Amino acid sequence: MVANGSGPTFGERVEYGPDDVCYRHPRTHSFTLCQRCGRTICPECQVVSAVGVLCPECVKQTQAGAAGRAARSARVTGRRLAALDTPVTYGIVAVNLVVFVLQLLSRYFFSDGVTRALWYMPIYSVPESVSSQLFSDVGFEPWRMLTATFTHSTGFLLHILFNMYALWLFGRNLEQLMGRVQFLVLYLLAGLGGSLAVMLWVYADPSTVIVPTVGASGAIFGVLGATAVAFRAAGVNVASLVALIAINFGIGLLPGANISWQAHLGGMIVGALTMWLLVSNRGPRKRTQRIISLVAVGAVLVGLSFAYFVVLP
Helix, strand or coil: CCCCCCCCCCCCCCCCCCCCECCCCCCCECCCECCCCCCECCCCCCEEECCEEECHHHHHHHHHHHHHHHHHHHHHHHHHHHCCCCHHHHHHHHHHHHHHHHHHHHHHHCCCHHHHHHCECHHHHCCHHHHHHHCCCCCCCCCHHHHHHHCCCCCCHHHHHHHHHHHHHHHHHHHHHHCHHHHHHHHHHHHHHHHHHHHHHHHCCHHHHHCCECCCHHHHHHHHHHHHHHHHHCCCCCHHHHHHHHHHHHHCCCCCCCCCHHHHHHHHHHHHHHHHHHHHCCCHHHHHHHHHHHHHHHHHHHHHCCHHHCCCC
């Protein structure tokens, strides 16, 4: 059988032509062509890819294009995240989940080091000159009143699941209603209010001065209380929400529940009070009043957190 044209017939040896040399190694013959640019490449220069054999230059260009596409994709993803209606809520959820994972790891490998570094005990609000006489390894660490609101019990998975679900369910609506900055401030104030209630309860029960507290529950109850106030101001029937708050607060009062109902109560009061002040000063012309209200609440809470400097429990 004879092939058409001037090519070799079947069974004849193929001879290299003058162009059948590698473009990078002119003395090396080859019949292999780059699938992208069509240049001849020898075995040393061949790069196998998903689309066939490529030359080194085309591989570089392909990688550069991929890097560009990845960069564009990252920018698009960043814009999408920035465009979320409730980035603060999702951010708080993410922080709590990351801290919880670190707590779990430290529970099994580092003797609960992360949890111990973040939890709050009222003894941390006692002047160091006094606390050092009782416990040599305990100092004045008031920032724990906030760090504790991002920790959860590693022995009770429902703790973080309920808190994050409640935050996702109610926090998004509240953030859309209030705005990102005001919602974040309210959340932190409610968390501080929860820890403050735990601290002040020591005046009633001094034995709780060394009882550690973890959990975002105070801040979550602050979100629930604020939601109830906001909805009530908008004329929405809040009976079901109030019932939900009452049920969950009542669970903390059950004997042996090992739940800090003081933090729930403190967070709920601060959250509801803060929202009431904001609702009372709503409107574009009362922005200054709203800012003053938030600053005033924060100042009062910070001032009360130094109560042990005035009167020891």
